[in-house]
Amino acid sequence: MSNFDFNNNSHRRYNPLTKSWVLCSPHRTQRPWQGQQEGPDMEQRPQYDPKCYLCPGNQRASGESNPNYHDTFRFPNDFAAVKADQPELEANDDDLIKVEGVRGECHVICFSPRHDLTLAEMPVQDIRKVVDIWTDSYLEMKKKDFINHVQIFENKGAAMGCSNPHPHGQMWCTERIPEEPSKELLSLQDYKKKHNGKCLLCDYAQRELADPERKRTVFENDTFLVIVPFWATWPFEVMVLPKTHIGSLPDMDDKQKTDLADAVRRVTCRYDNLFKTSFPYSMGIHQKPLNGEYDFAHLHLHYYPPLLRSATVRKFLVGFEMLGEPQRDLTPEQAAARLRELSEVHYKSQQA
């Protein structure tokens, strides 16, 4: 090829899952930062906080009290974005003003009774219980005929709009398949058609495994490959990708579920160790919709973390990113190298 230098020259990378581009400007990492700083996470939290509405035994906004749960705990979101019970809206056929009704359910899932923990500090066997409640919840929703899609996610940290540090995630279950998974499913389907039945994400996993330098791999276990995808947008974005074709959480056997718990622990622990802070992110699980033929769906987790250079300096996806296209500074390969060299022992327990 030419003398193009991927560590210095601007280029854009294509995201085949969403069929969109990301601008990469690697030389821009030298830019000084005089803008907004995030509050670093200095807080020492108690194991139990009497004012936390997620702690065992405490009362929630609805007036109900949490049970004295020992592992995980799920309850309906008191401020649900979608509800099961609302009138039908007839589909309208208008190219300018187009609207659909959306029924559904929103749930909150506590990962642990301990107010002071995060997934990064929890042992694999406890995270395995989180994988189990995710799996059971998915199966439970499958029984409801007005729900077609389960979006499991976690907002961690104030920088990601999280208003309670108690370890928890959410599950928004909807009648319609939301925009992002629906774009991805279309790409997976198109790829399958074009490539004689092959799976985009299986093929991509094989490509990363076949790379002699393993440039974008952070780590792997028997079931999962953890990589900074070639087309990553957020500075330290990673994808947790099964190496073989797994469609949804319930499609995994016992060992694979424990491997997922292992991958979650190792990603989040490395994240915390990167800037020695509780690392903010949004994480989400993409998998098979509940009804219909989606054999091309391939389970995976996206981690979208905003921090760029330290516990207090984040990447803003604004201006050009909103109006033009997403832009990143360090390359995915540089990000993977940074994450690869970090310890899988949490910095807090190292200090102890």
Add this chain to the structure above:
Amino acid sequence: MSNFDFNNNSHRRYNPLTKSWVLCSPHRTQRPWQGQQEGPDMEQRPQYDPKCYLCPGNQRASGESNPNYHDTFRFPNDFAAVKADQPELEANDDDLIKVEGVRGECHVICFSPRHDLTLAEMPVQDIRKVVDIWTDSYLEMKKKDFINHVQIFENKGAAMGCSNPHPHGQMWCTERIPEEPSKELLSLQDYKKKHNGKCLLCDYAQRELADPERKRTVFENDTFLVIVPFWATWPFEVMVLPKTHIGSLPDMDDKQKTDLADAVRRVTCRYDNLFKTSFPYSMGIHQKPLNGEYDFAHLHLHYYPPLLRSATVRKFLVGFEMLGEPQRDLTPEQAAARLRELSEVHYKSQQA
């Protein structure tokens, strides 16, 4: 229709410009907020700040000094995301690892020599000079054969990643048409084909003008309609839309350019008056690419402001929004009603 209540029932609205959906959950505005608060803008700024690298006469990171400019001033960004001079990258044909080189130029445009002002507080005749430098810069870039697209934008406020309060915007000029305008152009082109040569945005402007309640109109002048689009994502998002078909800034006559300055002043002034704070936003201008046949392009400005309920409480587009689909609480019609009733005299000058 049914007894579906758009002010209470969850629904999703289709954005025909980007061909994507937004979830609207109007009952969710009652949700209490215990999360991160933005720092309100209490700062009193001097007219000239000797430490500001954008003020007249001061030195920049490059070592160069700004002229003693009196109106507007443009200079090349010292930390440009794209550069004119880099090796060519041959196009690769790979469905998984796809990449393109991107040459270009990045510029910074100061709106005023006054460090203490923002567009919201500037008189129309001074904003008109900003419209003129935008127009001239677009025409200047048209002469460079390696630039096909000019993305003019403004990041205002620390919440939008802006690191210097001196009134300024940017212009990123690239070889490739970025993702967002390229999606929009495709939609405009498809609409034109499907609707016998008509323009999506001309038709949409007519639809809003024909609405007897003018539910989504904030205000208008002879040339521009200012609306909260039916498919708005951000709480108080607005679009500044020419009522007739105008492709780009240079296609406007003198009166139309002044009308654009008028629209910019009135939007930003209403924004500041909403929560009596310097209102953060990202603004961007979409218009015709520089080369090629784009007669279907229709000039418009997007304003994406994050504040939701007060000077300190913003909407976070995280979690479900990143992994599922954008979600909003108040309806576009409610947002338009709020913006409509505000004064066009800036709250600071009312106090004086």
